[in-house]
Amino acid sequence: MKPKPFAITLDPGSSLANHTGSWRTVRPEYVDRLPPCNHACPAGENVQGWLFHAEAGDYEQAWRVLTRDNPLPAVMGRVCYHPCESSCNRGQLDQSVGINAIERYLGDEALRRGWKFQPPERQSGKRVLVIGAGPSGLSAAYHLAMRGHAVTIREAGPVAGGMMRFGIPKYRLPREVLDAEVQRIVDLGVTLELNSKVDDVLAARREGGFDAVFLAVGAHIAKRAYIPAGSAAKMLDAVSVLRGMETGEQPLLGRRVVVYGGGNTALDVARTAKRLGAEESIIVYRRTREKMPAHESELEEALQEGVLVKWLSTIKQAGESSITVEKMALDAKGNPQPTGQFETLEADSVVLALGQDVDLSLLDGVPGLEVADGVVKVDDSMMTGHPGIFAGGDMVKGERTVTVGIGHGKLAARNVDAWLRGEQWVHPPQHELATFDKLNTWYYTDAPKSKQPILDTIRRQSTFDEVVGGYDETTAQFEARRCLSCGNCFECDNCYGVCPDNAVIKLGPGKRYEFNLDYCKGCGICVSECPCGAIRTVAEEI
Amino acid sequence: MTHQPIRFYQTGTFTVGNRLLAQEQRSVQAQAGRTNSLNSGHRACQGCGEALGARYAIDAAMDATNRQLVAANATGCLEVFSTPYPETSWQIPWIHSLFGNAAAVATGIAAAMRVKGRENVRVVAQGGDGGTTDIGFGCLSGMFERNDDVLYICYDNEAYMNTGVQRSSATPPAARTNTTMPVGSSTGARFGQGKNLPRIAMAHEIPYVATATVAELRDLEAKVRRAMEFRGARYIHILVPCPLGWGHGSAETIRMARLAKETGIFPVFEAEHGEVTNVSKIRRPLPVEEYLRPQTRFAHLFKPPGHPEIIARLQQLADRNIRRYGLLDTEAAS
Ligand SMILES: Cc1ncc(C[n+]2csc(CCOP(=O)(O)OP(=O)(O)O)c2C)c(N)n1
Ligand code: SF4
Numbered sequence A: 001m002k003p004k005p006f007a008i009t010l011d012p013g014s015s016l017a018n019h020t021g022s023w024r025t026v027r028p029e030y031v032d033r034l035p036p037c038n039h040a041c042p043a044g045e046n047v048q049g050w051l052f053h054a055e056a057g058d059y060e061q062a063w064r065v066l067t068r069d070n071p072l073p074a075v076m077g078r079v080c081y082h083p084c085e086s087s088c089n090r091g092q093l094d095q096s097v098g099i100n101a102i103e104r105y106l107g108d109e110a111l112r113r114g115w116k117f118q119p120p121e122r123q124s125g126k127r128v129l130v131i132g133a134g135p136s137g138l139s140a141a142y143h144l145a146m147r148g149h150a151v152t153i154r155e156a157g158p159v160a161g162g163m164m165r166f167g168i169p170k171y172r173l174p175r176e177v178l179d180a181e182v183q184r185i186v187d188l189g190v191t192l193e194l195n196s197k198v199d200d201v202l203a204a205r206r207e208g209g210f211d212a213v214f215l216a217v218g219a220h221i222a223k224r225a226y227i228p229a230g231s232a233a234k235m236l237d238a239v240s241v242l243r244g245m246e247t248g249e250q251p252l253l254g255r256r257v258v259v260y261g262g263g264n265t266a267l268d269v270a271r272t273a274k275r276l277g278a279e280e281s282i283i284v285y286r287r288t289r290e291k292m293p294a295h296e297s298e299l300e301e302a303l304q305e306g307v308l309v310k311w312l313s314t315i316k317q318a319g320e321s322s323i324t325v326e327k328m329a330l331d332a333k334g335n336p337q338p339t340g341q342f343e344t345l346e347a348d349s350v351v352l353a354l355g356q357d358v359d360l361s362l363l364d365g366v367p368g369l370e371v372a373d374g375v376v377k378v379d380d381s382m383m384t385g386h387p388g389i390f391a392g393g394d395m396v397k398g399e400r401t402v403t404v405g406i407g408h409g410k411l412a413a414r415n416v417d418a419w420l421r422g423e424q425w426v427h428p429p430q431h432e433l434a435t436f437d438k439l440n441t442w443y444y445t446d447a448p449k450s451k452q453p454i455l456d457t458i459r460r461q462s463t464f465d466e467v468v469g470g471y472d473e474t475t476a477q478f479e480a481r482r483c484l485s486c487g488n489c490f491e492c493d494n495c496y497g498v499c500p501d502n503a504v505i506k507l508g509p510g511k512r513y514e515f516n517l518d519y520c521k522g523c524g525i526c527v528s529e530c531p532c533g534a535i536r537t538v539a540e541e542i
Numbered sequence B: 001m002t003h004q005p006i007r008f009y010q011t012g013t014f015t016v017g018n019r020l021l022a023q024e025q026r027s028v029q030a031q032a033g034r035t036n037s038l039n040s041g042h043r044a045c046q047g048c049g050e051a052l053g054a055r056y057a058i059d060a061a062m063d064a065t066n067r068q069l070v071a072a073n074a075t076g077c078l079e080v081f082s083t084p085y086p087e088t089s090w091q092i093p094w095i096h097s098l099f100g101n102a103a104a105v106a107t108g109i110a111a112a113m114r115v116k117g118r119e120n121v122r123v124v125a126q127g128g129d130g131g132t133t134d135i136g137f138g139c140l141s142g143m144f145e146r147n148d149d150v151l152y153i154c155y156d157n158e159a160y161m162n163t164g165v166q167r168s169s170a171t172p173p174a175a176r177t178n179t180t181m182p183v184g185s186s187t188g189a190r191f192g193q194g195k196n197l198p199r200i201a202m203a204h205e206i207p208y209v210a211t212a213t214v215a216e217l218r219d220l221e222a223k224v225r226r227a228m229e230f231r232g233a234r235y236i237h238i239l240v241p242c243p244l245g246w247g248h249g250s251a252e253t254i255r256m257a258r259l260a261k262e263t264g265i266f267p268v269f270e271a272e273h274g275e276v277t278n279v280s281k282i283r284r285p286l287p288v289e290e291y292l293r294p295q296t297r298f299a300h301l302f303k304p305p306g307h308p309e310i311i312a313r314l315q316q317l318a319d320r321n322i323r324r325y326g327l328l329d330t331e332a333a334s
């Protein structure tokens, strides 16, 4: 040891001996909050989770995380009405993240690169029958197969897809995309039996030796409205028109087509009619634009293609080549009331798009199974009153969208899986919501949402080519990087940098950080300066 | 521009780091192997802006000089909280002498290094605003005048904090300190007094002068790096909020610095040889009230009946900064 200078008696020591952590009255804690996009997704996707990988350009990992919840990203990236984007926190900053278009990019990339699902290592030895090959049935089949169960899907129609094929026109969802994503589920070892209508569920279960059944036959019986019509009037329903487009019996609609209704299906028919050569395609709807249940973007696209809408109108009567409509007025409660004013519209055909009912005939005589308001009753586990028979999609209560159907399929599969083991599936506790006020938005740079290419109007009026195009790789990555990563650490090093006491330990890529409580004084700067709200303060017990 | 901001949309433009940035784009503070010049266990208050600013600046200087650095430190919080005998938080060669002579001590070290032929060893002097603008002012001006090869860093928390918050010539008008209590007709520190040290430094026409805050790390690091590219006298003035003396929450330190810059109260710029070469534009303009209100040292301005006329005068000072340095950009990049 060196001799000490004059008047110095102690060797120099390090301040590390001084554990300033003892000053603390509050403690920071890393959390994972629930991002609003994940919260809003009816299919329960971990949106922020898969965007995290897309940001880094690891699209395969992004796709794998995405498909843990939803096996149909290329389809969803086209047809989902993306409630995730409506609730995206970035919407309060500039514009929401283009989640749906990125999902489509991932889905398409998976098809281009031939990514497959990783089949389970062990089989359970259990057999499950899924009735209906629509979104809900396919989703359930996928999730059950991934859990090692032997799945058979029975589909009454000649092809799989359900409403994705018979309800959504191909200019919104090209069939090769749908076919490829269905095939990937079949490749997992799922047996798909087409043209195989089930008339008696109990018999089918017994004869096939199935341990459980998931019902997902959808709702495809067109609702009727009483309209006095002359014998020559050509009245059709939306379901058969759209179905006919798929089965090769192209419907003859004429030059002037009137569609009655205000949902997405009405718009799909009107847009299809345009493409089939109708000079006039008019939607008659009894309320106003604000009240229309159809999605705003679909209406916008229909109007661009030249579809006309008669707002506040009902059809009174249909004749050979014309119809009579009555003008409506909204009453104080916002309900349409007749005004007694009539108008005549020329029409070669009238298509009713007034909603659909469920065909419940296959459920006759199933003990315990209850039906209410035209749909099957299920409990929280998606099980009907009959043990081992579950149901989902359009045939149970809920919003009727593809995404909701996929969510039902997943939820049912989890419950079927637990039930087969004699257990009860419990929803894991949900994290606290990562609301906008939890973010420190100073750190985010403004960046407008990337647009998707749109087919020009002329081609949209004459062909069934896909209307909306996808992102290229650079755009998809740019858009993914617009994600604020609400409530979940994305390793920006802010906490590590801003701590005046070096009390944050950086654990390395993918491993996040850790607090060094020996020195953390609990000042809370890391909490205030975390951009994405992934740190919270908790009181220290003193 | 010294600091070329990265347009990285997720964040990364403003955050300390980002997992997706290339290695060469990362800040010094983002590195797992940064020096941590000022180590844990120091006795600064919770949320001390000075402790943070000092580590930011000295780590950056260590990085820029290949770790060949000596620091002289004036008396003040930074010295007191880091070196209670026999402990030290400093992980660099560091010397303390007196309250008023840090600049002179640093000049001496630089001279010694030159004589020993070790000019690769660079010298930093650092002190608080009291040590810089008041008691150490003579030594500092001499250092500037002689163009000694020293980077002087002032950590400005706008009062003598270590001895219990007395006014310095960097204390802003209207602020309450223990020597400018708003009692009777007094409304805190007087208008028309005080020194603007960055401008005084510029008047010496030394090679490099810059201001910075703890709210913009990348800007601060770029300025330290730039300062180390020059030989001769250099001066960096860093605004470091003090939760104790300013009376804001300990978690609000960085936010306070950000508000000081965004309201125009504290202009952030750099100058070479006496001329301004670059200013940090205001990103989201705000009235000074947003900055004043959260601090108890300005609480008397808001107590009924309030002092809107004083607030208006402070706003005028901010507006003058905005004019003088061109802090607002019509096509402001955000
Ligand atoms: C010659 C001399 N006078 C007075 C003091 C007492 N003293 C120690 S620190 C300090 C205040 C330092 O203020 P500042 O330089 O602004 O640094 P801060 O503590 O605010 O960081 C004073 C007055 C001293 N150490 N030496
Ligand atoms: S008084 Fe202010 S400058 Fe001094 S240690 Fe506390 S917070 Fe830091």
Ligand SMILES: [Mg+2]
Pocket: B128, B129, B130, B155, B156, B157, B158, B159, B160, B161, B168
């Ligand atoms: Mg001071």
